[in-house]
Amino acid sequence: MTFDVVKQCRSCGSSDLAPALDLGDQPLANAYRGPDDVSKEARYPLALFRCRGCSLVQLTGTIPPKQMFDTYNYFSSNSSTMVDSMRLLAKRLTAQRKLAADDLVVEIASNDGYLLKHYVELGVPVLGVEPAQNIAAFARQSGVPTLTEYFTQRLGSELADSGRAASVIHANNVMAHVPEINDFVAGISAALRPDGVAIVETPYLVRFVEDREFDTTYHEHVFYYSLTAVSSLVERHGLTIADVEQIPLHGGSLRLFIQHAGHPSSERVQKLLEAESERGVTTDAYYADFAKRVNELKTEVTDLIRRLRAEGATVAAYGAAAKGTVLLNHFGLDHHMIDFVVDRSVHKQGLVMPGVRIPILAAEELERRRPDYTLLLAWNFADEILEQQERYRAAGGTFIVPVPTISLR
Numbered sequence: 403m404t405f406d407v408v409k410q411c412r413s414c415g416s417s418d419l420a421p422a423l424d425l426g427d428q429p430l431a432n433a434y435r436g437p438d439d440v441s442k443e444a445r446y447p448l449a450l451f452r453c454r455g456c457s458l459v460q461l462t463g464t465i466p467p468k469q470m471f472d473t474y475n476y477f478s479s480n481s482s483t484m485v486d487s488m489r490l491l492a493k494r495l496t497a498q499r500k501l502a503a504d505d506l507v508v509e510i511a512s513n514d515g516y517l518l519k520h521y522v523e524l525g526v527p528v529l530g531v532e533p534a535q536n537i538a539a540f541a542r543q544s545g546v547p548t549l550t551e552y553f554t555q556r557l558g559s560e561l562a563d564s565g566r567a568a569s570v571i572h573a574n575n576v577m578a579h580v581p582e583i584n585d586f587v588a589g590i591s592a593a594l595r596p597d598g599v600a601i602v603e604t605p606y607l608v609r610f611v612e613d614r615e616f617d618t619t620y621h622e623h624v625f626y627y628s629l630t631a632v633s634s635l636v637e638r639h640g641l642t643i644a645d646v647e648q649i650p651l652h653g654g655s656l657r658l659f660i661q662h663a664g665h666p667s668s669e670r671v672q673k674l675l676e677a678e679s680e681r682g683v684t685t686d687a688y689y690a691d692f693a694k695r696v697n698e699l700k701t702e703v704t705d706l707i708r709r710l711r712a713e714g715a716t717v718a719a720y721g722a723a724a725k726g727t728v729l730l731n732h733f734g735l736d737h738h739m740i741d742f743v744v745d746r747s748v749h750k751q752g753l754v755m756p757g758v759r760i761p762i763l764a765a766e767e768l769e770r771r772r773p774d775y776t777l778l779l780a781w782n783f784a785d786e787i788l789e790q791q792e793r794y795r796a797a798g799g800t801f802i803v804p805v806p807t808i809s810l811r
């Protein structure tokens with residue numbers, strides 16, 4: 403097992419790197435295993451630095467992809483919050499840009515066609531790009547043409563050369579995961595028509611830091627973008643941020659509207675750049691304060707759970723996703739502290755959480771076993787899950803929502 407320490411910024415190449423957050427050695431967040439598998443688990447440093455050159459926050463090292471587990475067992479369409487949000491986005495873009503039969507909407511990391519299928523319904527030609535074989539096949543079966551490939555500069559150029567340049571490119575929650583980020587953005591630049599727009603959604607650094615979303619740090623999540631850092635990245639490839647919105651997805655994301663250089667930038671872009679500068683996102687102190695507040699949260703959550711258990715309460719957790727693995731491992735909450743974790747994904751049920759070895763059960767077990775408290779690891783879907791678990795709560799169960807500050811609900 404190897405861990406390649408990064409010595410230069412993956413975006414601008416600067417070697418002036420400042421520490422930002424250190425979560426210690428952690429198991430791979432999606433390395434679920436069977437309850438009988440007691441072989442030693444691999445652990446790798448999980449830490450972030452900030453490039454003092456372009457201010458991009460990123461992982462301090464990379465694990466070769468072949469050592470990583472397949473994280474593509476997540477079908478986007480499973481989340482109802484996501485489906486509604488994507489339908490609205492497709493409608494809005496189709497109307498605003500008057501998309502018709504001679505246009506093409508390309509989505510990078512198109513998953514099961516959860517977004518493009520809405521364009522298909524509106525009569526707009528689409529092309530998905532999705533490297534996971536099984537998910538790409540599923541998308542094609544549901545009527546969304548999909549290439550089984552990674553998106554690169556080479557593919558972007560090929561699309562343009564073969565008359566498939568895009569009027570609209572979507573890239574949702576993917577730009578944070580691609581280590582070769584200059585190649586990726588060069589591909590967008592190549593594939594985008596002169597008047598086209600690329601709509602990129604990515605978790606927002608300011609929400610990550612200020613809402614203490616430290617548990618969204620994991621070994622596949624390479625970049626944590628501010629508008630400042632992403633502007634510098636896209637400008638390197640002849641692109642500009644034309645507009646920006648903040649959306650609630652994944653604990654707070656940026657929706658960037660990227661066009662070829664020469665297109666005007668909205669006032670919102672300028673305002674957000676100024677706001678980031680005022681908040682100090684380009685200073686070391688901003689991240690020192692973040693690390694301190696993450697430690698405070700660790701103390702508060704572990705003290706609370708220890709006290710509840712000492713009083714005889716039973717405690718479970720909800721959400722066997724990557725961020726759950728990170729929070730439990732970093733806080734040292736193992737199977738002695740948390741009785742079980744529930745998750746709706748049948749692929750995870752029957753396995754144990756990496757590192758902390760807490761068994762994963764079906765979501766229905768919450769109502770059946772009625773633990774007194776349930777730590778909500780999937781806090782980004784808090785409203786949806788609290789509503790689904792109304793009966794558990796009505797029967798006396800209480801959720802502990804850990805992020806951004808502890809609340810009992």
Ligand SMILES: [Zn+2]
Binds near residue numbers: 413414455457
């Ligand atoms: Zn840099």
